[in-house]
Amino acid sequence: MTDDPRVERLLRANLKARWILLALALLLPTALHLLFARQARRLDALGDHGVVGEAVLVRATDSTAFYEYDVNGVHYDWSVARNDAPYAVGTRFPIVYVPDDPALSRPGSDRSRGAVEAASNRGFTWKLEAGFFAFFAMFFALGELRIRELRERGAAGLDDPDLYKRRIAQSLAALSPFIVLIFGFHFADARQKGQSAWPVLLGTVFAVGVIIASMFYVARNGPAQAAARSARIIRIAAPLAIAAAVLRLIVYVLE
Structure with a gap:
């Protein structure tokens, strides 16, 4: 030193x-x-036993879509890329969510997406x-x-x-x-x-x-x-x- x-x-x-x-x-x-x-485990669960529900688009920007939905009386909200939910504000559309983790969802009714x-x-x-x-x-x-x-x-x-x-x-x-x-x-x-x-x-x-x-x-x-x-x-x-x-x-x- x-x-x-x-x-x-x-x-x-x-x-x-x-x-x-x-x-x-x-x-x-x-x-x-x-x-x-x-x-990844949450998404696997979505693909394995996801349940189809319904959401409403509440807000949208050029890049992001924001939607809300209810599961068993509990209110949830989520956001995805605008291309994944190209609906007009106020439109109701199908989503897939995980029953034991309803906060996770994706637009559409195809569980394989998870x-x-x-x-x-x-x-x-x-x-x-x-x-x-x-x-x-x-x-x-x-x-x-x-x-x-x-x-x-x-x-x-x-x-x-x-x-x-x-x-x-x-x-x-x-x-x-x-x-x-x-x-x-x-x-x-x-x-x-x-x-x-x-x-x-x-x-x-x-x-x-x-x-x-x-x-x-x-x-x-x-x-x-x-x-x-x-x-x-x-x-x-x-x-x-x-x-x-x-x-x-x-x-x-x-x-």
């Missing part, structure tokens, strides 16, 4: 971050698997789990490289502009495939639901712009202020990004 306090501080921070990233790489995919497995949707969810789940694992594992590996550099080069590596630029390039290279995958997923999802792809494209351009601007903000004064500026961005961006991702996931699961 070096006697330079800057190196010791960075080593402690990177060692802590390494364990956090490892925990996220293992725990988050596990939590997602449990969440999607529960939803089994088809469950199979589709299972096919998608492992990809999402693998994506989250790869994302955090990638940054775990980058953190491991950073720790080795600190141990091998000590304070000399802190002010090396070439080494600093290489780390930025590594981070950008690690982010690039995930940006492409996220854009592809939202683009395909929008097209499948009959929605415009322009918001997805504009959102992707905005996100890439934010990333590039953040990199410029962090790097413009060289290594001296990079750590403090990076920490400032992470404290603001990380909670917002996690909250947005969780909300998007909840919406996807409940649709």
Whole structure:
């Protein structure tokens, strides 16, 4: 261990971050698997012993239809993609719901839709789990490289502009495939639901712009202020990004 306090501080921070990233790489995919497995079981039940009922469309937007129905005197509401319930507001139409879990329903009278949707969810789940694992594992590996550099080069590596630029390039290279995958997923999802792809494209351009601007903000004064500026961005961006991702996931699961 070096006697330079800057190196010791960075080593402690990177060692802590390494364990956090490892925990996220293992725990988050596990939590997602449990969440999607529960939803798949509910959809299996819909396909296995779903009951046909009747609902009324109460509200509709360009992308979403909202309907309500009653089961044994209890009122429920649900929402689906507009293409799945292309009715006028006030129209009554058949739905299939699970008797022991009436909160889950789908438009139409065909119970097999539940089994088809469950199979589709299972096919998608492992990809999402693998994506989250790869994302955090990638940054775990980058953190491991950073720790080795600190141990091998000590304070000399802190002010090396070439080494600093290489780390930025590594981070950008690690982010690039995930940006492409996220854009592809939202683009395909929008097209499948009959929605415009322009918001997805504009959102992707905005996100890439934010990333590039953040990199410029962090790097413009060289290594001296990079750590403090990076920490400032992470404290603001990380909670917002996690909250947005969780909300998007909840919406996807409940649709």
